[in-house]
Amino acid sequence: MAALASYLEARQAGGEWLLRVEDLDPPRTVPGAAERILRVLEAYGFEWDGEVCYQSRRGELYLAAIERLKSVDMLYGCACTRKEIAAIAHAGIDGPVYPGTCRGGLAAGVEARAWRVRTDDAVVGYPDRIQGWQQQNLAQQVGDFVLLRADGLVAYQLAVVVDDAAQGVTDVVRGSDLLDSTPRQIRLQQLLDFATPGYAHIPVLVNEHGEKLSKQTLARPLDPDCGVEGLVAALRLLGQSPPASLLRASRSEVWAWALAHWRMDALTGRRTVAIGEIGSVSGG
Numbered sequence: 001m002a003a004l005a006s007y008l009e010a011r012q013a014g015g016e017w018l019l020r021v022e023d024l025d026p027p028r029t030v031p032g033a034a035e036r037i038l039r040v041l042e043a044y045g046f047e048w049d050g051e052v053c054y055q056s057r058r059g060e061l062y063l064a065a066i067e068r069l070k071s072v073d074m075l076y077g078c079a080c081t082r083k084e085i086a087a088i089a090h091a092g093i094d095g096p097v098y099p100g101t102c103r104g105g106l107a108a109g110v111e112a113r114a115w116r117v118r119t120d121d122a123v124v125g126y127p128d129r130i131q132g133w134q135q136q137n138l139a140q141q142v143g144d145f146v147l148l149r150a151d152g153l154v155a156y157q158l159a160v161v162v163d164d165a166a167q168g169v170t171d172v173v174r175g176s177d178l179l180d181s182t183p184r185q186i187r188l189q190q191l192l193d194f195a196t197p198g199y200a201h202i203p204v205l206v207n208e209h210g211e212k213l214s215k216q217t218l219a220r221p222l223d224p225d226c227g228v229e230g231l232v233a234a235l236r237l238l239g240q241s242p243p244a245s246l247l248r249a250s251r252s253e254v255w256a257w258a259l260a261h262w263r264m265d266a267l268t269g270r271r272t273v274a275i276g277e278i279g280s281v282s283g284g
Helices: 002-012 033-043 059-071 082-088 156-166 176-191 227-237 244-248 251-261
Strands: 075-078 114-117 123-128 132-137 146-148 171-175 198-202 204-206 272-274
Touching: 002 171, 002 198, 002 227, 002 251, 059 075, 059 114, 059 146, 059 156, 075 146, 114 176, 123 176, 123 198, 132 176, 156 176, 171 176, 176 198, 227 244, 227 251, 244 251
Parallel strands: 171 198, 204 272
Antiparallel strands: 075 114, 114 146, 123 132
């Protein structure tokens, strides 16, 4: 759904649609998964601009941003384990709020396990085109968050910020499950003197238990042979009311209808869409 919404929004505005493979975590990367995603997107008729961006190949850019933040004393080493943090931290919007144990420096002989960015009590806010005004006090709701993990991997929050800036991204359309991550990313954009793009967080697809459809909830992968049916179903979930006749149309005719009728405001205020809401396609 996010791919379709972002594609239609970009194309309707006369913009480019960029494709990025977020394969930052090698131990969790399934061999061949990225190639399958590209094949499915092609089967459904998506056409991206420029080369595919693979985050696993951009480590030097991310580490350069880490060093830049270190040079202005916005990062500090942290020796705390997750167990230690959980024992003394209060709950935040995305897990325990780091209490700042290592903010003043590490004890002699103690080595940093990870590197955290300093936050403050300033509220970070932004207008979301679908969800309305969003804001967070990062210090109170998130705490100083990790940018370089104990295993040496760069955090997602930094990688997407660096990539958006490097690729000249002006608008981000993605799932509402990333809504709470956006203030952290805006904070990093400010610290790195990057422009802040516009944001629109579409509702995520959930099952009958309210769980986001994913590999963890045993969601079935998209069938590349069901392009027309899949596109029409996704359009309905995105609130676009496609006519029943599109099920008998060609793939190019479905795309033409979608581009001509796309309305982002049909999603205003919605965080989730249940899989049962596909229902039947409206007549017309």
